[in-house]
Amino acid sequence: MNIFVYDAYLDKYKKTIRIIEESLNKLNLQGKILYLKNIKNLKEAITNEIGSGAKTIISVGNDKTAISIINILANISENIPMAIIPIGSNNYIAESIGVPNEKEACYILSSRRIEKIKLIEANDLLFINNFFIKNKGTIANIDNSYQLSPQKDGSIFVYNLPPKKILFESIKINPQDNILNLCIETKPNSKTHLPIKSIEIINEKEKGILDNFTEIKTPIRIKASEKSISLIVGKERAF
Amino acid sequence: MFKKEQNLNNLNEVETIIGESVQVKGNFESNGNIIVNGILDGEIKTKGAILVGDKAKINANIKAEEMAVKGKVIGNLKINGYLSIGGSAGVLGDIECSQISIEKGAEINGNIVVNEKNNKNDNKISKKETETEEDAILKNE
Incomplete structure (x- = not known):
């Protein structure tokens, strides 16, 4: 199952989010959404979802969203792949890993090309x-x-x-x-x-x-x- | 010789670049090609080539495969292969290499030993290759 983590600032991007969700539906990539604005402990929420069978965690937001998820996934024993759907500015990580925008991000998620990256x-x-x-x-x-x-x-x-x-x-x-x-x-x-x-x-x-x-x-x-x-x-x- | 000099002055695969406004102190080791345009005090060792730019100031003993000097170096140079010393270069130290070219205007103060051991090895390899080709022709006949 896909777990999408939506950053709190995405309220400003309702139209973009609707287009992304349509693309994901067409590609049969639906999943569960965790809204950061409603979550007190993201680590606990993600760990629970992995325990319930989550196969991919998708960061929907910017670098800050992605980094908070990376820090959680790097410190658990399961090897769960992570994807990024970049929204708005400050998306340098997505750029470096070949995810130029939110539309392409959906196709890249569908292709599921996984690379292991060492952290520093x-x-x-x-x-x-x-x-x-x-x-x-x-x-x-x-x-x-x-x-x-x-x-x-x-x-x-x-x-x-x-x-x-x-x-x-x-x-x-x-x-x-x-x-x-x-x-x-x-x-x-x-x-x-x-x-x-x-x-x-x-x-x-x-x-x-x-x-x-x-x-x-x-x-x-x-x-x-x-x-x-x-x-x-x-x-x-x-x- | 000219081709070698061209290659040294335009290193395609550079691993390390020390810019003009940077000072490095200590023992510097590398496996690849190095370009130095800044200030370096200590020791440099590399399995690749070193290009010393005309604004560089190096106070170090240097060991490298090949080297081109355009700036100032105080220290001994031990170069396995070809050493090119440009017209703007200043070297204060002993030099050991297997091939050398010195441009008009260069200042050198030290002993220079050009050891042709590596050149002889090159000759041996080319002779061996020729023999192999001859062998192949004889076999075909």
């Missing part, structure tokens, strides 16, 4: 897409062997999923190779890329941001986690 640990938190911090005052200790310090203002990213914007023509980012990608952009147009296994980030003033939502204080230790998630991906994914 940042202290005791998990993330799937990227980590960001401002350059200013940041020191990065990498793989316990060298230290890196940007000399100008800009941004530091650690990518697990490849971003939509191509940073370097010759470098491919793959979330299945156990390698993290450290990218530093400094003004006016200097770019750095390093394939790394682990990194410690120190910045006394700035906080880091995980998956564009979660703030995290430094020092932050980032490395590939043993935990992973099975995602239903599109043909046009960037890896």
Whole structure:
């Protein structure tokens, strides 16, 4: 059975939701809907549905919706695939896994192409897409062997999923190779890329941001986690 | 030689790029090709090639398969294959490689040893291949 988790902000997208539901009906992909606005404990709700035979959990919303479901599925013993139906903005995870919009998402769910993606640990938190911090005052200790310090203002990213914007023509980012990608952009147009296994980030003033939502204080230790998630991906994914 | 130089200056498969505004300190190891345009202090080892850009400042001993230098390097270079030193380069340290080209204007201060061991190996391989072809012709006859 499919379990659709609808984010609370979807009330603004009634027409879009109606079109999606029609598409899902045509594709015979109906299922049960969990409305986040009515649920106090999502972990408990999803675990109960899996116990009752749920075969796929579908995030209907944005990255924030998807991340909260990923954190639940990564911490249970059952390997339940997850799909994303992106609605509105802030859907970078869906973009990276080849799900460009809500209409395509229904066909991708129907095709059921599953890829296992390793998650990344940042202290005791998990993330799937990227980590960001401002350059200013940041020191990065990498793989316990060298230290890196940007000399100008800009941004530091650690990518697990490849971003939509191509940073370097010759470098491919793959979330299945156990390698993290450290990218530093400094003004006016200097770019750095390093394939790394682990990194410690120190910045006394700035906080880091995980998956564009979660703030995290430094020092932050980032490395590939043993935990992973099975995602239903599109043909046009960037890896 | 010209083709090798072209390949080194346009590395297609780059694993690591150190940009102009970045400083790296420590022991840096890689399996692939590296482009350095920033500042690097420590040691560099790679199984691939290194391209040192004209704005780069490196203070490190370097071991690599091939290398092209356009910037400043203080340290010893141990290159298995071909080393290209551009006109804007400055190298303060000893150099060991199996093939070298030095452009007019380059500054080098150190001993240079060009060991042709690898070239001889190349010759051996091509001779062996020729023998195999001859063998095949004889067999067909």
